[in-house]
Amino acid sequence: MKIVAICGAGVGTSGILKVNAERVLKKLEIEAEVTASDVAGLAVASADAQVILTSPELVDKIGKTFADIVVIENYFDLEELTRKIEKALG
Amino acid sequence: MSLPQLPNSAIELGATAGDWRSAVRLAGAALVRSGATEEAYTERMIEVIDEFGAYIVIAPGLALAHARPGPDVTHEGLSVITLAEPVAFGHPHNDPVSVVLGLAVANPETHVTSVAELANVFNDASAIPAIASATTPEDVRSVLFAEH
Numbered sequence: 001m002k003i004v005a006i007c008g009a010g011v012g013t014s015g016i017l018k019v020n021a022e023r024v025l026k027k028l029e030i031e032a033e034v035t036a037s038d039v040a041g042l043a044v045a046s047a048d049a050q051v052i053l054t055s056p057e058l059v060d061k062i063g064k065t066f067a068d069i070v071v072i073e074n075y076f077d078l079e080e081l082t083r084k085i086e087k088a089l090g
Numbered sequence: 091m092s093l094p095q096l097p098n099s100a101i102e103l104g105a106t107a108g109d110w111r112s113a114v115r116l117a118g119a120a121l122v123r124s125g126a127t128e129e130a131y132t133e134r135m136i137e138v139i140d141e142f143g144a145y146i147v148i149a150p151g152l153a154l155a156h157a158r159p160g161p162d163v164t165h166e167g168l169s170v171i172t173l174a175e176p177v178a179f180g181h182p183h184n185d186p187v188s189v190v191l192g193l194a195v196a197n198p199e200t201h202v203t204s205v206a207e208l209a210n211v212f213n214d215a216s217a218i219p220a221i222a223s224a225t226t227p228e229d230v231r232s233v234l235f236a237e238h
């Protein structure tokens with residue numbers, strides 16, 4: 001299982017999303033590799049990813065992908081993350 | 091894991107900003123005052139938003155202004171601006187913003203520990219309102235550097 005968190009600059013917000021996604025996955029006892037990427041590097045980063053985590057503002061910047069796109073509103077709301085990740089993987 | 095130091099020069103409470111650009115400039119100016127960045131970094135933080143939109147508003151009321159590491163970053167730095175009147179950044183869910191954090195990282199390695207610590211602080215839902223209502227720099231530091 002591979003999950004990519006993306007943001008515009010590739011530092012900062014995608015890092016927060018990555019850290020919190022890892023917390024949620026650990027709690028759900030799901031084995032997954034979470035990486036952080038910027039929009040420019042997404043094509044490479046997400047080539048073999050199942051899930052892309054991102055902000056509502058960046059959805060339009062994501063090109064064609066086979067991955068599920070999961071939009072996170074509040075990056076610090078672990079409940080929202082848990083609910084949406086569970087749904088995407090379920 | 092630790093956040094960059096947060097000297098008084100990097101904090102401005104109850105500031106006035108007419109729009110999101112002014113708010114980000116305040117966060118950038120605070121980074122410059124504290125010696126973390128040069129002014130060019132402030133403009134790069136604005137360019138990130140011009141290019142990618144308001145995704146830096148990562149939680150209700152909170153914007154994390156930042157750009158990539160670069161030669162205009164002298165050392166890792168954090169700044170905190172609270173706004174007397176919240177401003178809209180154009181985010182569909184998390185507007186308006188009352189707390190703007192400025193983050194500068196010198197290299198990708200330090201960035202990982204800084205953002206992990208920001209997650210530790212702000213996963214507590216009371217952190218944003220506590221910073222928004224802070225009246226002294228010490229109030230801000232007590233939220234950001236609290237034991238988790």
